[in-house]
Amino acid sequence: MSGVTVSAKVNGDAVQYVCPPNESLMDVLRNRLNLTGVKEGCGTGDCGACSVTLDDRLVCSCLVLGAEAEGRSIGTVEGISQDGELHPLQTAFIDHAALQCGICTPGFLVAAKSLLGRNPNPSEEEIRYALAGNLCRCTGYDKIVRAVQSAAKVMRKQKKS
Amino acid sequence: MPYETDYTNQKFSVIGNRVNRPDGVDKVTGRARYGADASAAGQLVGKILRSPHAHALIKKIDTSKAEKLPGVKAIVTGDDFPDFTGGNRSLMDTLENCMARGRALYDGHAVAAVAAVDAQTANEALKLIKVTYKKLPHVTDVDEAMKPSAPVVHDWIRTAGIEPAPTTASNISQRNEFGHGDIDVGFAEADVIIEKTFKTEQTHQGYIEPHACLATLGPDGSGELWVTTQGHFTFRNMCASLLGLDVAKLKVTSSEIGGGFGGKTHVWMEPVALQLARKSNRPVKLVMTREEVFKATGPTSSTSVDVKIGAKKNGRITAASAELRYQSGAFPGMWGMLGAMTSFACYDLKHVKSVGYDVLCNRPKVAAYRAPSAPMAAFGVESVIDLLAAELKMDPVEFRIKNAAKKGTRASYGPIYGPIGIGPTLEAVKNHPHMKKRLGKNQGRGVACGFWFNFGGQTCTDLNIGIDGSVNLTVGTVDVGGSRASLALIAAEELGVDYDQVRVTIGDTSSLGHNDTTEGSRGTFSSGMATIFAARNAIDVMKQRAADTWGIPVEQVVWEEGVARAKGRQNSNLPPLSLKEIAAKSPRTGGPIAGHNEVVADGAGVSFASHICDVEVDPETGSTRVIRYTVVQDAGKAIHPDYVEGQFQGGAAQGIGWALNEEYIYGEDGTLQNAGFLDYRIPVCSDLPFIDTEILEIPNPNHPYGVRGVGETSIVPPLAAIGNAVSNAVGVRMTHVPMSPPRILKAIEDAQ
Amino acid sequence: MQIRLSGILCQATGGASTVEVSGATIGDILTSLVQKHPAIQEHLDDGVAVAVNGEIYRDRRDQVIPEGSEVFLLPRIEGG
Structure with a gap:
């Protein structure tokens, strides 16, 4: 099968890659661009560990073809921290012990950042439903929800000042 | 050097602080490397061909077409695994489970494997392998499998x-009986007797990271394995035994682990990856799909359990008995035995008998799942306890308190208890504000208790102090849930330094002596113990260096809060020497400063928990929502309370999924119908409430800090707590887990 | 001193649930037990746990058993 040449942006940087037309964006990010922060939990769009943003829309990268990213902008967990500073969500996840094994953490961070971009002041219920596409088996979600609430607060303050 | 392991009731300065975990930044930035995140130059992709049948003779495997496919570098079948087991049956079971030997024993059993230049080629090659099967009769239900007519x-x-x-073959691999007294006498004394049968379906640990490894193995018999595992030393021993390698020539590195819960305590496809690597003489990366994880790793038993308990009108239990039938998959297990041992462990019983059966079925080989076997036994026992309390018109918590085991009670599994926490957890439940909350329409509350043994085991730890006074702690127990933070706290406490000064690494198998697998809630308990002793060894070295510097006998030196002090009036002119100062001078005072310890960390204290759960059941749909949940558990001593709470909450959440949703569904043809997260539904964020926790600290007398394991017990009570809550909400006793909407509706219907 | 057995282990002692043994450590009494009931060796090879006054030891054969202790031999257990 001959490859498709794709030009896209990943975490703000221009990239070019060649992939078979049936290869998932997840495999491209992990295996061709070495962005292994994108995790594979199921390959069927059920666990959210491979969550990325595609032109600011939250997607499971295992359900998107690498070829579909042509001309588009992809955001992964590796791009959340900016200018050497952790994002408030990243700090909150560490402070609140919102991870145990950590395999679902990249997906949660991408999904939570996308949520707070759309809704800076979500209720507990809104957080729970917005993150319902991301599976965590260790924490019971308790500390994750608290971390997102706390990060939202910090981000609202930052925006004001 | 032997050390005193007794609890000392010392005052702590950093233990118990909620510090940030050392691996936190790596894990929130995507840098942390898990099983599937490592690659090697020239690596091949490994894929496994699996049986589509529940039970079949493998008459022929024709790999000739696949071998000719360009890009295929190695193919292995059962014939490529010579028998190095020396007659060890359990090793042979493991080998046969990794790769079928003439017979496929369950849907998903590996029959061949391929290594090829890329995933596409490997998948194509799998399609070109032609396996000729002869289907055999199968059995997947535990009660059916016990019948004399069942396929063997x-x-x-x-x-x-x-x-x-x-003298004849059977699917029942063993019968185990535990107990004491005479239950006939006990039941004769009872005013009320309740007897009931319960069923629980098979569930999977459901770790989000599939099994993955990167293997190399050269013609000289030396190899390396990067793998997601709970125990890399155990994996090394297993793989070496199965493949006929020298243990020392196989270096196993544990990657970050994306959840295990018992499911990553055994090898599944790692020996296959190594064999593919040997045959191709190239590195082979093998990553399971989610479907493979469900079909071909080690879920927990499905069970069928009879419980009978009798009590007097005054609320004292006079006798208890249980028969527990646990499905162990296609190979023998110890799961029915563990069910029988744990079933009545919470109670003080004069007459008790529990009998466990381990039963083979055409399902994947069962592995441990967090306090293995205890949740199913507790489901039956705690349900009957509730029924008895209702019959006696007693409060179910009071009834449990009245019958709870305590120090001096003979446990139902044999020994006599030391100080234990079941009574205190029940008292805490009784006084918890949760119990006072009024319930609404269609709501119900349930309480249940749980027990797990906990254990310790072989442990080896190294502590090295750098020239700047920073500390490297190398441990061999895989960190599954934040233990590096706890162990750094322990090293900091002993040495008297800041937490941030200690860096903890999980050493590979060539850097430390053997460490048992992180299982049985042993990580922080046993590596914690070895860390305490390693730090004390390092302190002995530093005291000697200080004594040499001052020119006084070492007996005159004490170590306090991170500094060496010279004791006695004659030494009052000697200013204390800090760890940093001693470390800075170390090149000229005798070289590096290190502490080392190897220990069999035994005497892990048993653990108890009591849970409270409120549910609301929609009588129209049978759908259940958990509206409030509280976990009370004895931790002995919480080294890092955040991660203790995390264990409590995580166990409860897994139990909630098990109780309400999760189950393996097998078709008539013996194949698994729901091998994916869409149809095997684990709880998502919107399914759960905040899970409240209360940590009790009843010190374990056999650990210097009083630590007990905390990882497992929290999954034991939920099935029963939710079963009791749902039963109270709908007014019908639920006896089959999971209590999915159809089962609840049917139970309501049947009762009407 | 007596050692108590349960579960499948009793099969190796001809059904006896207590056996008179001698020794100062866990290792000693296991050796003494095997002398009396050689069939138990197979279980020891598979692994057992020993409860001394309720505390479970899996591997520490040098553990000293205090005078008057209750010693209980259990099948080895696995955890998650």
Whole structure:
């Protein structure tokens, strides 16, 4: 099968890659661009560990073809921290012990950042439903929800000042 | 050097602080490397061909077409795994489970494997392998498998534990009986007796990271394995035994682990990856799909349990008995035995008998799942306890308190208890504000208790102090849930330095002596113990250096809060020497400063928990929502309370999923119908409430800090707590887990 | 001193649930037990746990058993 040449942006940087037309964006990010922060939990769009943003829309990268990213902008967990500073969500996840094994953490961070971009002041219920596409088996979600609430607060303050 | 392991009730300065975990930044930035995140130059992709049948003879495997496919570098079948087991049956079971030997024993059993230049080629090659099967009769239900007419999974199994020893094959691998007293006498004394049968379906640990490894193995018999595992030393020993390698020549590195819960305590496809690597002489990366994880790793038993308990009108239990039938998959297990041991462990019983059966079926080989076997036994026992309390018109918590085991009670599994926490957890439940909250329409509350043994085991730890006074702690127990933070706290406490000064690494198998697998809630308990002793060894070295510097006998030196002090009036002119100062001078005072310890960390204290759960059941749909949940558990001593709470909450959440949703569904043809997260539904964020926790600290007398394991017990009570809550909400006793909407609706219907 | 047995282990002692043994450590009494009931060796090879006054030891054969202790031999257990 001959490859498709794709030009896209990943975490703000221009990239070019060649992939078979049936290869998932997840495999491209992990295996061709070495962005292994994108995790594979199921390959069927059920666990959210491979969550990325595609032109600011939250997607499971295992359900998107690498070829579909042509001309588009992809955001992964590796791009959340900016200018050497952790994002408030990243700090909150560490402070609140919102991870145990950590395999679902990249997906949660991408999904939570996308949520707070759309809704800076979500209720507990809104957080729970917005993150319902991301599976965590260790924490019971308790500390994750608290971390997102706390990060939202910090981000609202930052925006004001 | 032997050290005193007794609890000392010392005052702590950093233990108990909620510090940030050392691996936190790596894990929130995507830098942390898990099983599938490592690659090697020239690596091949490994893929496994699996049986589509529940039970079949493998008459022929024709790999000729696949071998000719360009890009295929190696193919292995059962014939490529010579028998190095030396007659060890359990090793042979493991080998046969990794790769079928003439017979496929369950849907998903590996029959061949391929290594090719890329995933596409490997998948194509799998399609070109032609396997000729002859289907055999199968059995997947535990009660069916026990019938004399059932298809026999292995013709060499003779039931152990019955007299006279049977001469014909059976699916029952062993019968185990525990207890004391005479239950006939006890039941004769009872005013009320309740007897009931319960069923629980098979569930999977459901770790989000599939099994993955990167293997190399050269023609010289030396190899390396990067793998997601709970125990890399155990994996090394296993792989070496199965493949006929020298243990020392196989270096195993544990990657970050994306959840295990018991499911990553055994090898599944790692020996296959190594064999592919040997045959191709190239590195081979093998990553399971989610479907493979469900079909071909080690879920927990499905069970069928009879419980009978009798009590007097005054609320004292007079006798208790149980028969527990646990499905162990296609190979023998110890799961029915563990169910029988744990079933009545919470109670003080004069007459008790529990009998466990381990039963083979055409399902994947069962592995441990967090306090293995205890949740199913507790479901039956705690349900009957509730029924008895209702019959006696007693409060279910009071009834449990009245019958709770305490120090001096003979446990139902044999020994006499030391100080234990079941009574205090029940008292805490009784006084918890949760119990006072009024319930609404269609709501119900349930309480249940749980027990797990906990254990320690072989542990080896190294502590090295750098020239700047920073500390490297190398441990061999895989960190599954934040133990590096706890162990750094322990090292900091002993040395008297800041937490941030200690860096903890999980050493590979060539850097430390053997460490048992992180299982049985042993990580922080046993590596914690070894860390304390390693730090004390390093302190002894530093005291000697200080003594040499001052020119006084070492007996005159004490170590306090991170500094060496010279004791006595004659030494009052000697200013204290800090760890940093001693470390800076170390090149000229005798070289590096290190502490080392190897220990069999035994005497892990048993653990108890009591849970409270409120549910609301929609009588129209049978759908259940958990509206409030509280976990009370004894931790002995919480080294890092955040991660203790995390264990409590995580166990409860897994139990909630098990109780309400999760189950393996097998078709008539014996194949698994729901091998994916869409149809095997684990709880998502919107399914759960905040899970409240209360940590009790009843010190373990056998650990210097009083630590008990905390990881497992929290999954034991939820099935029963939710079962009791749902039963109270709908007014019908639920006896089958999961209590999915159809089962609840049927139970309501049947009762009407 | 007596050692108590349960579960499948009793099969190796001809059904006896207590056996009179001698020794100062866990290792000693296991050796003494095997002398009396050689069939138990197979179980020891598979692994057992020993409860001394309720505390469970899996591997520490040098553990000293205090005078008057209750010693209980259990099948080895696995955890998650």
